[in-house]
Structures are given as C-alpha cells and as structure tokens.
Amino acid sequence: MTGAGARSVLLRLFRETLEELSLGRVMASAVALRGGRLMAGGAEVNVTEPERIFVAAIGKAARPMCDSIAPMLPADRTSFAVVAPGPAQPASQGMQAFAGGHPYPNTESEAAARHVLATARELGSRDLLVCLLSGGGSAICEAPLDPEVSLEDLREFFRVLVTCGGNIVEMNVLRKHFSLIKGGRLAEAAAPARQLTLYVSDVPAGEPSSVASGPTMPDESSSEDAYEIAARLGIVSRLPPSIRRRFERRDLPETPKPGGEAFRRGQWACLLDNSDALESLESKLTALGWILERDLSVDDQPVDEAADTLLDRLEGLAAAHPGRTVAVTTGGELSSPVTGDGMGGRNQAFVLWAARKVAERGMDATVLSAGTDGIDGNSPAAGAIADETTVARAGAMGMDPADFERRSDSYRFFHRLGDLIVTGPTGNNVRDLRMIVAGLPQGRRRQENGA
Numbered sequence: 001m002t003g004a005g006a007r008s009v010l011l012r013l014f015r016e017t018l019e020e021l022s023l024g025r026v027m028a029s030a031v032a033l034r035g036g037r038l039m040a041g042g043a044e045v046n047v048t049e050p051e052r053i054f055v056a057a058i059g060k061a062a063r064p065m066c067d068s069i070a071p072m073l074p075a076d077r078t079s080f081a082v083v084a085p086g087p088a089q090p091a092s093q094g095m096q097a098f099a100g101g102h103p104y105p106n107t108e109s110e111a112a113a114r115h116v117l118a119t120a121r122e123l124g125s126r127d128l129l130v131c132l133l134s135g136g137g138s139a140i141c142e143a144p145l146d147p148e149v150s151l152e153d154l155r156e157f158f159r160v161l162v163t164c165g166g167n168i169v170e171m172n173v174l175r176k177h178f179s180l181i182k183g184g185r186l187a188e189a190a191a192p193a194r195q196l197t198l199y200v201s202d203v204p205a206g207e208p209s210s211v212a213s214g215p216t217m218p219d220e221s222s223s224e225d226a227y228e229i230a231a232r233l234g235i236v237s238r239l240p241p242s243i244r245r246r247f248e249r250r251d252l253p254e255t256p257k258p259g260g261e262a263f264r265r266g267q268w269a270c271l272l273d274n275s276d277a278l279e280s281l282e283s284k285l286t287a288l289g290w291i292l293e294r295d296l297s298v299d300d301q302p303v304d305e306a307a308d309t310l311l312d313r314l315e316g317l318a319a320a321h322p323g324r325t326v327a328v329t330t331g332g333e334l335s336s337p338v339t340g341d342g343m344g345g346r347n348q349a350f351v352l353w354a355a356r357k358v359a360e361r362g363m364d365a366t367v368l369s370a371g372t373d374g375i376d377g378n379s380p381a382a383g384a385i386a387d388e389t390t391v392a393r394a395g396a397m398g399m400d401p402a403d404f405e406r407r408s409d410s411y412r413f414f415h416r417l418g419d420l421i422v423t424g425p426t427g428n429n430v431r432d433l434r435m436i437v438a439g440l441p442q443g444r445r446r447q448e449n450g451a
Contacts, residue, residue: 006440007385010368011421014433017281021272021372023061023200023428027068030271031198038072038130038196041269045196050128053078056116056186058141059134059212060102060373060429061200063089066132069198073130081119083112083141086425100140103162104155113143113181120186123193129216131186131195135202135373135429137212138172143180145253146242153240154178160238165337167300168203170229172210173221176255178243182213183221183255188262190216195266201273202373202429204299204332208268218263219255226252274331274431277372281433282329290325290437293317299332303346306334307354310436314365318438327437334432336377342409345377347432348384348420352410354436355386356401364388365438370421373429379411381420383432393417 031040036048047053053073057066062084070080070092080095082088088097088108098112120129144154157178161171176183187195195216203210209217227250230236236247246252256262278294285292295313298306310328317326336346347369354367370376370383394401397416404413414420 006366006387006437007419009440010366010385010435010437013281013284013435014368014370014421015423016284017277017433018372018423018426020280021277021428021430023064024068026200026272027065031069031072033072040198041271043196043198043267043269045128045194045267047073047128050126050194051077052123052127053130054119054123054127055080055130055132056120057082057084057132058116058215059083059132059137059200060085060140060425061134061427062132064427065134065198065200066095069130069132079119081112081116083109083116083137085136085140098141100142102136102139104158105139105142105151107151109139109141110143110151112141116141117181117186117189120190120193123190125192127193129190129193129195131197131216133197133199133212133215135200135211137215138175138182141181141212145178145180146246149178149240149242153242156240157243160235163338164233164235165335166229166233167335168333169207169210170233172203172213173229174226175213176219176221177223177226177252178246179213182215183209183219184214184217184260184262185256186215187217187266188256191262192265197266197268198271199268200428200430201270202431205273205275208270216266217268218258218260220258221255223250223252223254272430277430277433278329278331281435285327285329285435288325290327291317291321292327292329295328295330296332298330298334300335302335303350304353307350307357310434311354311357311361311363311365314436314438315361315363323439325437325440327435330434332431338408340407340409342404342407343377343379343412344408344410345371345379345383347371347376348379348381348410348414349405349408350434351384351386352401352405352413355390358386358388359391362388363438365436367434367436368421369432369434371429371432372426374423374426380422381411381414382423383421384410384414385419385421386414390417390419
C-alpha cells in the first residue's frame with residue numbers, strides 16, 4: 001500500500017470512525033429514560049423521586065453529554081455545572097458553564113471544582129448527583145487539597161507529570177493525592193445523596209477510577225503508591241517546593257477507599273472506551289477484505305519499542321498472506337518523554353519513528369496514529385500519517401528526521417510534508433488509534449480511494 005492514495009484511504013477510515021464515535025450518537029444509543037428511570041450500561045436510577053438533581057459534567061465531552069441527558073431530567077428540580085476546555089459555551093437556564101484549562105488547570109478549573117464541591121455538599125439523602133465524566137477532566141476541573149499549594153504550583157505539578165513519560169494511570173495516582181475533588185472526594189462531599197456516574201473512558205481497561213482522576217469513584221491507590229511512582233519517574237526534585245515537601249515528609253493524606261460509606265449509594269457505567277473505537281475501525285478494514293490482527297501489547301510502551309513490535313507483526317502477517325492487504329491495529333497510548341522544545345505529541349512521535357523504520361527495512365507500509373480527541377500533545381494536530389516515501393520526501397526538503405526527534409518537533413516535520421491529521425477538538429476522548437497497513441494492490445488502491 002503506497003503513496004498519497006494509500007494515505008488518503010487510511011485518513012478516510014479514521015475520520016469515518018470518529019463520526020461513529022460522536023457523543024450524540026453514543027448517548028442516544030447508550031442512555032434511555034423508561035418509566036421515569038434513567039438507564040445506562042446496567043446502571044439505573046429513578047429520576048422522579050429526588051427532590052433535587054445536580055448534574056456535574058466534567059471533561060472534553062462535558063457539553064455533548066450534558067445536552068443529551070438534560071431532556072431526560074425534570075427541569076424544575078435539576079441544576080447543571082458544565083466544565084469543559086476552551087471558551088465556555090452559552091449556558092442555558094439552570095446551568096453554569098466553566099472553561100477549564102487543559103492540559104494544565106487554570107482559574108476556571110479551580111472555580112469550577114469549588115463550585116461543584118459546594119453544590120454537592122448541599123445535597124441530602126433525598127437528592128441525586130449525576131456525574132458525567134470524560135477525558136481531560138483531571139485538569140479541567142481541579143483545585144489543590146493543600147491550601148499551601150497555589151494554582152501556579154498545581155499547574156507546574158501537572159506540567160512535570162505531562163512531560164515525564166509516565167502513563168495515564170501513574171499520573172492520575174499522583175494527581176488524586178493532591179486534589180480537593182478527585183480520588184473519590186466529590187463522592188464524599190455528595191454523600192448521603194444517591195449518585196450515578198456515566199463516563200467515557202480515556203484510560204486502560206479495568207482502571208475506571210483513572211477517568212478524570214475518579215472524583216466519584218473509590219481509589220485503590222495509596223499514598224505509598226504515590227511516593228513510589230514519583231521516585232521511580234525521578235520527578236520529586238522538579239516539583240514546586242509546596243508539593244515537593246509532601247513527598248519529602250511522606251505525609252500525603254489518603255484518598256477514600258473501596259467499601260467506604262461515600263460509595264454505598266453510588267453506581268457507575270462506562271458508555272464508550274478504546275475497545276469500542278477499535279471495533280468501529282476494524283469493522284471498516286474487514287469490510288474491505290483486509291487481513292487484520294489487533295496488538296494491544298504495546299500499550300504504554302515507548303514509541304520506538306512500539307513501532308518495532310508493530311512493524312514486526314505486520315511483516316509476519318504479510319509473509320503469511322502473500323498478495324493480500326494486511327493490517328495491524330492497536331489503541332491505547334504510548335510513552336513519549338519530551339526531550340526538546342518543539343511541538344508534537346505521542347502520536348506524531350510514533351509515526352515519525354515508524355517512518356524511519358519503514359525506510360530502513362525497505363517495507364511497503366503506511367502508518368497512521370492519532371488521538372480521538374483531535375489533540376496530540378502541545379500541537380493543534382490529532383496525529384500524523386507516513387509511508388515508505390516519507391523519509392525520502394523529507395530528505396529532498398533538507399529535513400533530517402532524527403533531528404526533529406531530538407527536538408520533540410514531530411509536528412513541524414509532518415507539517416512541512418503535509419501529512420498531519422487535523423480534525424480540531426472532537427469533544428470526545430477514548431485514547432488513540434493506530435493502524436499499519438501493507439500490500440494493497442495498485443488497482444485496488446485506486447478503487448478504494450474512489451479514483
């Protein structure tokens with residue numbers, strides 16, 4: 001599978017997958033109101049009984065999730081707080097909107113966290129908290145637990161975490177232990193009210209309390225885990241003094257744990273995750289008659305190791321099916337520590353490394369990696385796409401891929417080549433999607449590309 005036509009096919013498949021993942025579609029199919037009972041993913045709650053209902057929507061998908069669920073709730077007894085990135089959209093009656101910061105909390109993040117907590121503390125046993133969580137919520141709605149930690153210190157803490165190469169679960173263990181609202185502390189504030197949390201997962205399977213750092217979920221991690229993670233990542237010396245002192249004194253307060261009273265009346269349901277995104281993408285590949293294998297072994301691996309593993313898998317698949325189009329898919333996230341002052345993110349860094357390896361191996365392969373939220377690292381792109389021509393085209397333009405790697409500047413590399421994937425913020429986040437494809441015959445390529 002070669003050339004601009006091949007890249008166009010993969011781009012089309014990725015964009016079609018994003019359309020199927022739209023929160024409007026997902027909420028319409030996953031959440032229903034029947035006989036006064038709100039039902040989603042096996043969880044259900046009667047919305048006719050509570051005296052008051054407070055909806056806290058937090059994350060990149062906060063607004064579409066809130067807009068979808070609002071018509072199902074009694075307008076005269078329901079209030080809303082919507083905390084999302086970017087400019088706050090106009091708020092309707094009964095709704096307060098906040099423009100939280102991402103990837104670092106801002107003043108609106110802190111104001112939103114304090115408002116949500118204050119409103120939750122007013123709820124009683126005859127009331128209901130509905131929490132709508134999605135990716136990015138850790139920064140978008142946040143306030144420090146320790147009054148000695150300023151917002152600027154908290155921002156620097158987040159900056160260190162984002163650039164240290166830790167995975168999402170490790171970062172959120174650390175965030176929970178410094179947060180006023182996360183790690184189950186919102187659930188504590190809302191108790192004894194009934195609670196229903198619906199979430200779109202941007203974390204690995206089996207780690208729901210990492211979504212937005214789990215404000216309404218019990219936290220299995222401990223302060224000892226936080227100390228160990230910080231030491232292993234080597235970040236303690238880089239932290240602001242107000243936060244570093246907590247590690248040095250080893251006096252982090254514990255988060256609410258499973259079995260706690262705060263969670264006795266809580267329910268949780270996942271509406272969408274990375275496996276759903278992969279299934280949507282893979283259904284399109286198999287419909288084209290491609291031979292397909294999924295490889296989830298690379299989740300959280302460094303981008304270079306992941307590229308080698310996936311290209312090895314593709315070569316083996318191609319050898320086993322000569323003359324056929326073959327594809328390897330994977331999701332999750334990869335590790336890509338920032339080593340320079342350039343622009344880019346883990347998806348673009350992965351594609352840049354893979355492009356070098358494709359050229360070195362003399363492979364006929366096209367590689368796509370992009371975030372379902374439309375944002376990759378500190379760049380305005382979702383990801384990038386490359387093939388066996390990428391390194392040669394870059395060389396003709398006087399660009400050395402290794403130099404861009406050293407400067408963490410994969411965005412500018414692919415920008416000059418015209419091979420960025422730019423979707424804009426999607427209002428969703430179910431982690432990343434990657435596909436590597438080889439062996440599409442020339443004639444078939446033209447047909448599938450609509451030529």
